[in-house]
Amino acid sequence: MEVVDIHASCDHEFIAQVEAESEQKVRLCYQCGNCTAGCPYTFAYDIPVSQVMRLLQAGQKVRLLSCKSIWLCATCESCTTRCPNEIDVARIMDVLRHMARREGYATEKNVKTFWDTFLDSVEKHGRVFEMGLLATYVAKTGRFWTDMDLGPKILPKGKLSFKPHEIQGKDKVAEIFKRFRETQQ
Amino acid sequence: MTKYAYYPGCSGQGTSQEYDSSTRAVCRALGVNLVDIPDWSCCGSTPAHTVDHLLSSALAARNLALAEDMDAAAVITPCPSCLTNLKAAVHRMSDREFRLQVNKLLDKPVDRSTPVKSVLQVLAEDVGSDAVAEMLPNKPLAGLKLAPYYGCIMNRPPEVMQFDDHENPTAMDKLMAALGAEVLPFPLKVECCGASFGIPRKDIVAKLSGKLLEAAAGLGAHAVVTACPLCQMNLDLRQGQASAAMGRKFQLPVFYYTQLLGLALGIPQSELGLSKLCVNPRLALDAMYAAQAEKREREAKSEADKQTLKAKAA
Ligand code: SF4
Ligand code: SF4
Numbered sequence: 001m002e003v004v005d006i007h008a009s010c011d012h013e014f015i016a017q018v019e020a021e022s023e024q025k026v027r028l029c030y031q032c033g034n035c036t037a038g039c040p041y042t043f044a045y046d047i048p049v050s051q052v053m054r055l056l057q058a059g060q061k062v063r064l065l066s067c068k069s070i071w072l073c074a075t076c077e078s079c080t081t082r083c084p085n086e087i088d089v090a091r092i093m094d095v096l097r098h099m100a101r102r103e104g105y106a107t108e109k110n111v112k113t114f115w116d117t118f119l120d121s122v123e124k125h126g127r128v129f130e131m132g133l134l135a136t137y138v139a140k141t142g143r144f145w146t147d148m149d150l151g152p153k154i155l156p157k158g159k160l161s162f163k164p165h166e167i168q169g170k171d172k173v174a175e176i177f178k179r180f181r182e183t184q185q
Numbered sequence: 186m187t188k189y190a191y192y193p194g195c196s197g198q199g200t201s202q203e204y205d206s207s208t209r210a211v212c213r214a215l216g217v218n219l220v221d222i223p224d225w226s227c228c229g230s231t232p233a234h235t236v237d238h239l240l241s242s243a244l245a246a247r248n249l250a251l252a253e254d255m256d257a258a259a260v261i262t263p264c265p266s267c268l269t270n271l272k273a274a275v276h277r278m279s280d281r282e283f284r285l286q287v288n289k290l291l292d293k294p295v296d297r298s299t300p301v302k303s304v305l306q307v308l309a310e311d312v313g314s315d316a317v318a319e320m321l322p323n324k325p326l327a328g329l330k331l332a333p334y335y336g337c338i339m340n341r342p343p344e345v346m347q348f349d350d351h352e353n354p355t356a357m358d359k360l361m362a363a364l365g366a367e368v369l370p371f372p373l374k375v376e377c378c379g380a381s382f383g384i385p386r387k388d389i390v391a392k393l394s395g396k397l398l399e400a401a402a403g404l405g406a407h408a409v410v411t412a413c414p415l416c417q418m419n420l421d422l423r424q425g426q427a428s429a430a431m432g433r434k435f436q437l438p439v440f441y442y443t444q445l446l447g448l449a450l451g452i453p454q455s456e457l458g459l460s461k462l463c464v465n466p467r468l469a470l471d472a473m474y475a476a477q478a479e480k481r482e483r484e485a486k487s488e489a490d491k492q493t494l495k496a497k498a499a
Binding site for chain 2: 040041043044072074075076077078080081088090094097098101108110111113114115116118119122126127128130131134137147149150153154157158159160161165167168169170172173175176177179180183184
C-alpha cells in the first residue's frame with residue numbers, strides 16, 4: 001500500500017486554488033464513497049473519485065495532476081448529484097483537468113488530442129467539422145486503424161459531410177478563442 | 186403560437202441528422218414553432234469545459250446573445266450535451282462578475298437570461314403526453330416494447346437542469362406510453378454510455394454501452410429509445426463493438442424518441458430518417474406489427490366465439 005506522508009507533502013496552496021476555481025469546499029468530503037459507488041468509470045480509473053477527493057484534502061498535487069482519472073471522467077454528474085454533502089465533485093474533476101493542462105500534464109494523451117482537435121475545428125469553422133476532425137485526429141495520433149470497422153456502417157448513411165459547415169460569424173468565434181488566450185497570459 | 190429559438194447543435198448537421206429532421210417534423214405536427222438561431226455556432230461541447238469554464242461559457246453564450254433578438258419564449262435544443270453547456274452558462278452567468286468576464290470575450294454581450302430547455306421538456310410540458318394520447322386514440326405503437334434511455338446529463342445535476350427526476354426521469358416514458366408502446370422499467374436510464382470517448386478510448390464505450398444493451402435485452406426490449414445523439418451513436422453505430430465486449434450478439438435498434446413520435450403521427454419515414462439508423466429498425470417494427478396483428482386476431486376470435494355462443498343460446 002502506498003503511504004502518503006501528508007505533513008511533508010501537503011500543498012496547501014494547491015487545495016486553496018482548487019477550492020477557489022471550483023467554488024467548492026474540499027474539506028466537506030467525509031469519504032462516504034457514494035461518488036465512487038455511482039461512478040461508471042471506476043473500472044478504468046487509476047484513482048477512484050472518492051480517493052481523488054481524499055488526496056485533494058491531503059494536498060497531493062503531483063499525484064492528482066498526473067493521474068489518468070481526471071482525463072477519463074465523462075462529467076456524467078452522477079457523483080455531483082449523489083454527494084450527501086452537496087459537493088460538485090464533477091466540477092472539481094473538471095478543475096483538476098484544467099490545472100493539469102496548464103501545468104503540462106496529459107496522462108491520457110489521445111483523449112487530450114481528441115478534445116484539442118475538436119476545439120481547433122470549432123475555432124476554424126465556427127462549428128465542428130466531424131470528418132475533418134477525424135482526419136486530423138488520425139494524422140496527429142497515427143491511429144489509422146482506430147474504428148476501421150465503423151466506416152462501412154456510417155459512410156453509406158450519408159451523414160458525414162466532406163465539407164465543413166462554415167458560418168458567417170466564424171471570425172467572431174475565432175475571436176472568442178483569441179480573447180480567451182489573452183486572459184490566460 | 187409560442188416561438189422557440191431553436192439550437193440544432195453540430196451533430197444535428199452530421200451524425201444525428203435524423204434526430205434533427207425528426208425533431209423539426211414532430212414539432213411542426215404538434216404546433217411547436219421552431220425558429221433557428223441565425224448563424225448559431227458550436228457550444229463547445231465536452232472539450233470546451235474540460236479546458237476552461239470561461240471559454241466554455243463564452244462559446245455557449247454567443248448563441249444566447251444571438252437568441253435575445255428573436256423574442257422567443259425559450260432557447261430549445263434536442264441535444265443534452267448542448268443543453269448542459271447552454272444551461273451551465275446561464276447558471277454561472279447569474280454571478281455578475283463571471284458574466285462580465287464572459288461578455289468581455291463576446292462581440293455581442295448577453296443582457297438578459299433567456300430560459301433554456303430541451304425539446305423533450307417543451308413537448309412534455311407545453312404539449313403534454315395527455316394531448317398526444319388524445320390525438321392518437323388508436324395507439325399506433327401498441328405492441329412495441331421499449332427500454333427508455335435518457336443518458337446521464339439530461340436531468341443532472343438537478344439544480345442546473347431543473348427538469349424531471351434526476352434518478353428516474355419519466356418524460357419520454359409518458360410520451361411513448363401515450364402512443365401505446367410498452368415502456369419497460371429500465372434501471373439504467375441515467376447511466377453513462379461512454380460519452381465522447383468513442384474515438385480516443387473505444388474500449389470504455391464498448392464496455393459501458395454493452396452493459397446498457399445487455400440490460401435492455403434482458404428486459405425483452407424490442408428497441409432502445411433515446412433523446413441523446415451521443416448515446417444513440419454509441420449504442421447503435423458501436424453496437425458491434427459493444428457486442429464483442431460483452432461476448433454476445435445484440436440486435437437492438439436504437440431510435441430517437443422523435444422518430445417514434447413521428448412514426449405514430451404518420452410522418453413519412455424519409456423525413457424521420459429511419460434508414461439512417463445502423464441497426465435495422467425493421468427488427469423492432471416488425472415485432473410491433475406482429476404483436477398488433479396477433480392482438481387483432483385474438484379480438485376477432487373472441488368476438489366470433491361470442492357470436493357463436495349467442496347463436497347457440499338463441
Ligand atoms: S460522495 Fe461526497 S462526501 Fe462522499 S466521498 Fe464522494 S465527495 Fe466525499
Ligand atoms: S462525473 Fe466523472 S467522477 Fe463523477 S461519476 Fe461521472 S465519470 Fe465519475
